[in-house]
Amino acid sequence: MGRAFVYVILGGGVAAGYAALEFVKKGVSHGELCIISEEPVAPYERPALSKGFLLPEAPARLPSFHTCVGANEEKLTPKWYKEHGIELVLGTRVKSADVRRKTLLTATGETISYKILIVATGARALKLEEFGVNVSDAENVCYLRDLADANRLVDVMQSCTGGNAVVIGGGYVGMECAASLVINKINVTMVFPEAHCMARLFTPKIAKYYEDYYTAKGVNFIKGTVLSSFDFDSNGKVTAVNLRDGRKLLVDMVVVGIGIRPNTSLFEGQLTMEKGGIKVNGKLQSSNSSVCAIGDVAAFPVKVSGEIRRLEHVDSARKSAKHAVSAIMDPGKTEEFDYLPFFYSRVFTLSWQFYGDNLGEVIYYGDFSGGTFGAYWVNQGHLVGSFLEGGTKDEYQAIAKATRLRPAVEDLAELEIQGLGFAVAI
Ligand code: FAD
Numbered sequence: 001m002g003r004a005f006v007y008v009i010l011g012g013g014v015a016a017g018y019a020a021l022e023f024v025k026k027g028v029s030h031g032e033l034c035i036i037s038e039e040p041v042a043p044y045e046r047p048a049l050s051k052g053f054l055l056p057e058a059p060a061r062l063p064s065f066h067t068c069v070g071a072n073e074e075k076l077t078p079k080w081y082k083e084h085g086i087e088l089v090l091g092t093r094v095k096s097a098d099v100r101r102k103t104l105l106t107a108t109g110e111t112i113s114y115k116i117l118i119v120a121t122g123a124r125a126l127k128l129e130e131f132g133v134n135v136s137d138a139e140n141v142c143y144l145r146d147l148a149d150a151n152r153l154v155d156v157m158q159s160c161t162g163g164n165a166v167v168i169g170g171g172y173v174g175m176e177c178a179a180s181l182v183i184n185k186i187n188v189t190m191v192f193p194e195a196h197c198m199a200r201l202f203t204p205k206i207a208k209y210y211e212d213y214y215t216a217k218g219v220n221f222i223k224g225t226v227l228s229s230f231d232f233d234s235n236g237k238v239t240a241v242n243l244r245d246g247r248k249l250l251v252d253m254v255v256v257g258i259g260i261r262p263n264t265s266l267f268e269g270q271l272t273m274e275k276g277g278i279k280v281n282g283k284l285q286s287s288n289s290s291v292c293a294i295g296d297v298a299a300f301p302v303k304v305s306g307e308i309r310r311l312e313h314v315d316s317a318r319k320s321a322k323h324a325v326s327a328i329m330d331p332g333k334t335e336e337f338d339y340l341p342f343f344y345s346r347v348f349t350l351s352w353q354f355y356g357d358n359l360g361e362v363i364y365y366g367d368f369s370g371g372t373f374g375a376y377w378v379n380q381g382h383l384v385g386s387f388l389e390g391g392t393k394d395e396y397q398a399i400a401k402a403t404r405l406r407p408a409v410e411d412l413a414e415l416e417i418q419g420l421g422f423a424v425a426i
């Protein structure tokens, strides 16, 4: 049993949705494109799962956040795919790939062949078991990667109102879920190994602002330690978290956000890997010219810094998808991908954006006591990174533009005096 398509997108997440829209814009013919996804729903804006989806009142639910509403583009419902002759094969895991034969084998036993494959398999959440902690499928321990996880988190949250949650991990999932738990009237303790939250991006001074804000909302921080084990009741529910420093925290629920691993296993030994992902060139093409990779799974050259990087953020998923399809459908007119790294988050009423690289000396500006503030990173005499909390649309655009241009900065004291005005004036 088998089907053949000109283009196959493997994975049905953010990158797949944006790739589909670009295929249609570039005039793909009916019957040429197929998307295969393990998830049972059409591509959606994954960032909604840790934000609007978790709100206690008027929460976001599908179909409201199918791609590509996050970039103010069309909402691609299952009907849209049908109308454009795109085959959506949902709820179907691909269990092996043969890039020499150009075939994929699904868990249902179907062979799907392609002329060009776009790998958009994203990533999976790291599990505590991988760090030697036994969870044994406890029903009140939640991860957050897909819709099924989000539905489960909502159910557990609703059964714990007024209770205690421990959030393990001080990264994006930890910070966003902690805020959502507080909004749902749950007492939160965050536990992470680093000295401060968001350690890979935030400086201690920036982190302190958010930690103080969370503390004022009632969040308790336990830093510099990790959990060592759980206590369970007779139903297999976790009742306490035991930390390596000897403390025991009584809990009603646990949320775990300890990082991800890109889903590359189908292609190990077949495609060149780098930075834990599939290595691609400036056209998002892998070491096999019939296979592209986009989104979280792709390690691509970032022109502004001259480095190969794998980014785990929605903007790079959207833009790498669009660029890959453009390179496939319009090769003559498509330049090398020129991407400026962009990360953001929204928690409570706070909202920040970051562009570029967090390398070199840090210059702060603005009001760290509750207003608009930010930071510049200056490396080897050039502005390479910019962070801004509480900016306007125009101000965010200004820091993005300034960072892309990498202007020379001769006088750090002068940059500090100019603050946000430096970027706005460029
Ligand atoms: P994904 O969106 O993960 O999609 C991968 C798809 O491939 C999934 O549908 C998966 O089921 C499917 N798949 C994998 N393997 C197979 C297989 N073998 N067979 C069939 N299908 C398969 N980024 C931001 O910049 N801002 C945010 O605010 C933000 N919030 C986030 C909130 C949450 C809760 C999460 C989990 C992530 C968030 N991100 C955010 C990150 C962002 O969502 C990802 O960078 C983005 O989804 C990556 O897109 P992708 O298409 O590469 O992977």
Ligand code: NDP
Residues within 6 Å of the ligand: 050, 131, 168, 169, 170, 171, 172, 173, 174, 176, 191, 192, 193, 194, 198, 199, 200, 226, 227, 256, 257, 258, 259, 260, 312, 313, 314, 343, 344, 345, 346
């Ligand atoms: P992150 O990589 O952001 O953070 C993981 C955190 O967990 C780090 O602080 C990490 O520390 C810590 N950690 C690692 N191992 C342990 C352990 N054994 N015990 C306790 N803490 C540990 O991953 P997340 O899980 O938060 O997010 C998953 C993915 O979702 C990421 O790709 C992220 O980009 C994406 N996402 C993005 C959002 C956004 O952009 N706004 C929002 C939500 C998710 P260390 O640094 O030392 O490893």
